[in-house]
Amino acid sequence: MRFKLVFKIFLAFFLTSLAVIALMAGVMRHLGMRNFQAFVNRAEMERLAEVDSRLKEAYRERGGWGFIQDDPGALPLILRPGRQGTGPHGPMGMHRGRGSSGPEGCPPFPNTQGPRFEGRITLFDEHRQPLAGMASSTQDHILREIAVDGKTVGWLGLRQRRDLSSPLEEGFLRQQTQAFLITGLLALTLSALVSFLLSRHLLRPIDALTRGADALAARRFDTRIRVDTRDELGQLAGDFNRMARTLELSEQLRRQWISDISHELRTPLAILQAEIEAVQDGVMDGASTLASVREEILRLGSIVNDLHELSLADSGSLTVSREPVDALATLREALGTFSPRFSRAGIAVEEDGGSGAGLTVMGDRGRLFQVYSNILENALRYTDTGGVLRARAYPEGAHARIRFEDSKPGVPDEALGKIFDRLYRVDGSRSRRHGGTGLGLAICKSLVEAMGGEIRAYHSLLGGLGIEIVLPLAGKV
Numbered sequence: 001m002r003f004k005l006v007f008k009i010f011l012a013f014f015l016t017s018l019a020v021i022a023l024m025a026g027v028m029r030h031l032g033m034r035n036f037q038a039f040v041n042r043a044e045m046e047r048l049a050e051v052d053s054r055l056k057e058a059y060r061e062r063g064g065w066g067f068i069q070d071d072p073g074a075l076p077l078i079l080r081p082g083r084q085g086t087g088p089h090g091p092m093g094m095h096r097g098r099g100s101s102g103p104e105g106c107p108p109f110p111n112t113q114g115p116r117f118e119g120r121i122t123l124f125d126e127h128r129q130p131l132a133g134m135a136s137s138t139q140d141h142i143l144r145e146i147a148v149d150g151k152t153v154g155w156l157g158l159r160q161r162r163d164l165s166s167p168l169e170e171g172f173l174r175q176q177t178q179a180f181l182i183t184g185l186l187a188l189t190l191s192a193l194v195s196f197l198l199s200r201h202l203l204r205p206i207d208a209l210t211r212g213a214d215a216l217a218a219r220r221f222d223t224r225i226r227v228d229t230r231d232e233l234g235q236l237a238g239d240f241n242r243m244a245r246t247l248e249l250s251e252q253l254r255r256q257w258i259s260d261i262s263h264e265l266r267t268p269l270a271i272l273q274a275e276i277e278a279v280q281d282g283v284m285d286g287a288s289t290l291a292s293v294r295e296e297i298l299r300l301g302s303i304v305n306d307l308h309e310l311s312l313a314d315s316g317s318l319t320v321s322r323e324p325v326d327a328l329a330t331l332r333e334a335l336g337t338f339s340p341r342f343s344r345a346g347i348a349v350e351e352d353g354g355s356g357a358g359l360t361v362m363g364d365r366g367r368l369f370q371v372y373s374n375i376l377e378n379a380l381r382y383t384d385t386g387g388v389l390r391a392r393a394y395p396e397g398a399h400a401r402i403r404f405e406d407s408k409p410g411v412p413d414e415a416l417g418k419i420f421d422r423l424y425r426v427d428g429s430r431s432r433r434h435g436g437t438g439l440g441l442a443i444c445k446s447l448v449e450a451m452g453g454e455i456r457a458y459h460s461l462l463g464g465l466g467i468e469i470v471l472p473l474a475g476k477v
Contacts (some may be wrong), residue, residue, distance in 0.1 A: 009202060013195030018188060025184045032176055041160045045142045048121070052156055054078050055123070056148055065125060065154065068132050075123055075132040124155040135159060205233040212240055221248035257422060265303065268296040306439035310422065313446035320450040321364045324474040327400050328359040328393045334372035335391060338380065346385040352392040359393050361400045361471040363451040371447050374440035375467055379406045388462055395473060402469040405460035419457040419465070420445040
């Protein structure tokens with residue numbers, strides 16, 4: 001049988017509260033019993049106050065305790081109820097009758113001969129040695145000092161009771177037990193209510209997370225969880241919402257990716273199909289269409305190669321070595337390769353290599369050349385005739401900075417953060433009619449990051465797009 005988490009949490013709180021309440025009730029009953037026993041014993045000792053006075057008077061009249069040592073029955077006679085006298089009937093002239101009061105309205109002494117005190121009273125000397133009574137030591141006794149003229153002459157001991165058997169005492173303990181039980185039941189009921197409400201409160205966000213996870217599993221990526229608290233559960237709900245937004249964006253990008261790829265592949269395929277059909281219908285000469293067919297095939301091959309590069313980067317299988325590479329020499333090689341094409345396009349190329357010394361970075365020479373080529377290809381396609389491309393490489397701290405800046409047209413502010421997204425193109429002058437696949441800069445980003453560097457886009461001072469690459473210098477990492 002599977003129990004829900006709310007029941008498990010409720011049961012844990014409830015059992016913990018039950019154990020605490022039971023422990024407290026047991027401790028309170030034990031302490032109450034012990035304290036009540038101590039109270040009863042002290043109360044009984046207080047009842048012997050008049051006996052203490054009689055013992056002091058007997059001590060003064062007889063000049064010590066010798067009369068008690070000589071006559072074992074003297075102490076019970078002193079403890080017996082009655083009034084003091086001066087006759088010759090016993091110690092201190094104690095009346096041996098059973099009168100409960102004497103003349104002149106004197107109250108009777110406490111009944112110290114009853115079952116409650118029987119065998120429990122012992123008289124000790126000043127050194128706490130027994131003189132009369134049943135005890136041989138002061139252990140388990142409550143002692144009352146007997147002082148005559150400021151001097152301790154003895155101790156009156158009352159053995160403590162370990163059982164409370166009188167109806168009054170049993171009734172008091174019964175009332176206390178009932179009070180403990182009622183208080184415990186009320187506390188347990190309150191604990192059960194608090195445990196239930198607390199478990200529901202704690203599990204409400206978890207239930208919402210469960211429903212949200214089920215919704216995400218059903219590909220409803222617009223699902224969000226309401227965050228009502230600022231504790232860890234609230235933070236977890238916020239993290240869930242961020243994850244849902246990321247998944248929603250990823251799904252949008254995936255759909256856009258499929259749409260763009262389909263469009264990219266459909267365009268050259270449609271052109272190829274139309275030209276082949278034109279040749280078959282005799283509208284166009286086969287030999288004259290070969291150049292156009294070859295161009296579209298090369299375009300398809302470029303798209304496939306770019307997609308392959310990105311798939312390798314996504315899977316972590318992209319081969320990139322980390323070794324010393326002269327970034328400036330590689331830049332000049334790439335500029336030399338593209339120089340004729342820039343000349344034919346009427347775009348001036350300016351290269352600033354600083355002092356002309358090498359700029360050694362940690363990277364992959366082939367991949368770095370590919371990054372330069374993609375950036376130069378992008379500038380070549382989207383820079384107006386008569387414009388300028390400026391390339392610069394220089395060291396800064398532990399890194400090398402390589403910058404490419406072209407002239408108009410530029411890109412809007414919102415495009416700078418998306419320029420390295422796959423298949424992203426800026427509308428207007430930077431559109432598909434220039435022949436780009438929209439994957440070149442995305443590949444640059446993957447390659448630069450694989451070499452441990454960074455790449456960013458910014459507005460060029462020349463009015464166009466600026467791209468900066470930052471790579472770690474060799475020997476500085």
